[in-house]
Amino acid sequence: MSMKLPFFKKKQTEQSDEQDPGSTPDHVAIIMDGNGRWAKKRGLPRIAGHREGVKAINRVVRAAAQSHVKVLTLYAFSTENWKRPASEVDFLMKLPKEFLHVYLPDLMENNVRIETIGDIQALPEYTQEAVTYAKEQTKDNNGLLLNFALNYGGRFEIIQAVKKLMTDLEHSANTIDSLDEKMFSDYLFTQGLTDPDLLIRSSGEQRLSNFLLWQLAYTELWFTDTYWPDFDENTFNAALLEYQQRKRRYGGI
Numbered sequence: 001m002s003m004k005l006p007f008f009k010k011k012q013t014e015q016s017d018e019q020d021p022g023s024t025p026d027h028v029a030i031i032m033d034g035n036g037r038w039a040k041k042r043g044l045p046r047i048a049g050h051r052e053g054v055k056a057i058n059r060v061v062r063a064a065a066q067s068h069v070k071v072l073t074l075y076a077f078s079t080e081n082w083k084r085p086a087s088e089v090d091f092l093m094k095l096p097k098e099f100l101h102v103y104l105p106d107l108m109e110n111n112v113r114i115e116t117i118g119d120i121q122a123l124p125e126y127t128q129e130a131v132t133y134a135k136e137q138t139k140d141n142n143g144l145l146l147n148f149a150l151n152y153g154g155r156f157e158i159i160q161a162v163k164k165l166m167t168d169l170e171h172s173a174n175t176i177d178s179l180d181e182k183m184f185s186d187y188l189f190t191q192g193l194t195d196p197d198l199l200i201r202s203s204g205e206q207r208l209s210n211f212l213l214w215q216l217a218y219t220e221l222w223f224t225d226t227y228w229p230d231f232d233e234n235t236f237n238a239a240l241l242e243y244q245q246r247k248r249r250y251g252g253i
């Protein structure tokens with residue numbers, strides 16, 4: 001399993017849950033929730049909420065790049081995934097192409113690299129093409145890594161990692177004794193990334209919803225009642241400030 005060390009990989013010490021106090025988080029993960037409720041509150045169709053939600057993504061990407069966050073992992077969570085009307089699913093699967101058409105020049109300008117975790121094979125062909133094109137176009141950028149969790153599930157990710165690991169162990173001289181946290185983390189979709197330092201979830205829910213279950217072991221959790229479409233750089237910076245204050249307190253012990 002060749003391990004391409006990305007430029008920002010921390011030194012190879014065990015991933016401790018310490019950061020220098022009061023610093024900017026290297027890796028921020030966001031559960032983007034609330035598009036539907038935002039639209040409903042305004043008597044708008046749900047797809048208006050998704051359209052505003054994409055604008056919020058662009059605001060947060062710019063704020064993260066300006067704050068020198070290294071990795072931003074976005075999870076477009078919604079429980080209604082399976083009970084959405086076909087028209088909404090159709091809209092959602094066309095939205096990435098529009099998002100990239102509108103924002104890719106801006107992302108290139110800001111030296112943003114796009115990556116994904118999860119099973120993009122499950123997406124429609126035209127959506128996969130848009131994603132693959134965006135990854136290709138941005139692969140040499142070395143600024144913010146913008147990582148989309150697509151058709152992602154934390155427990156599925158752990159099960160597939162165990163299966164791959166067992167298969168590898170069957171065909172190697174290594175025994176299960178060689179397994180440690182570092183080795184296991186290399187079998188996850190987030191291979192090569194440091195764990196999130198800060199998790200943000202919008203719209204008032206305070207649950208992980210099967211997101212990055214292994215990786216969030218030491219992550220600071222920050223929740224806001226703000227619906228995702230209303231999320232902007234001020235909301236993002238409030239989360240960073242709270243993170244820094246928590247880290248200073250920790251550092252103060």
Ligand SMILES: CC(C)Oc1ccc(CN(CCC(N)=O)C(=O)c2cnn(Cc3ccccc3)c2-c2ccc3sccc3c2)cc1
Pocket residue numbers: 032033035050051053054057075076077078081092093095096099100114116123127131134148149150151152228
């Ligand atoms: C590289 C990137 C541009 O490619 C992508 C390819 C496929 C998808 C669609 N998608 C994956 C399918 C799934 N359900 O997992 C979602 O995650 C999903 C579920 N709700 N919303 C609305 C929403 C919009 C904005 C914020 C939260 C939710 C989205 C959604 C749709 C279009 C866009 S554009 C940027 C993000 C985004 C999110 C996503 C990205």
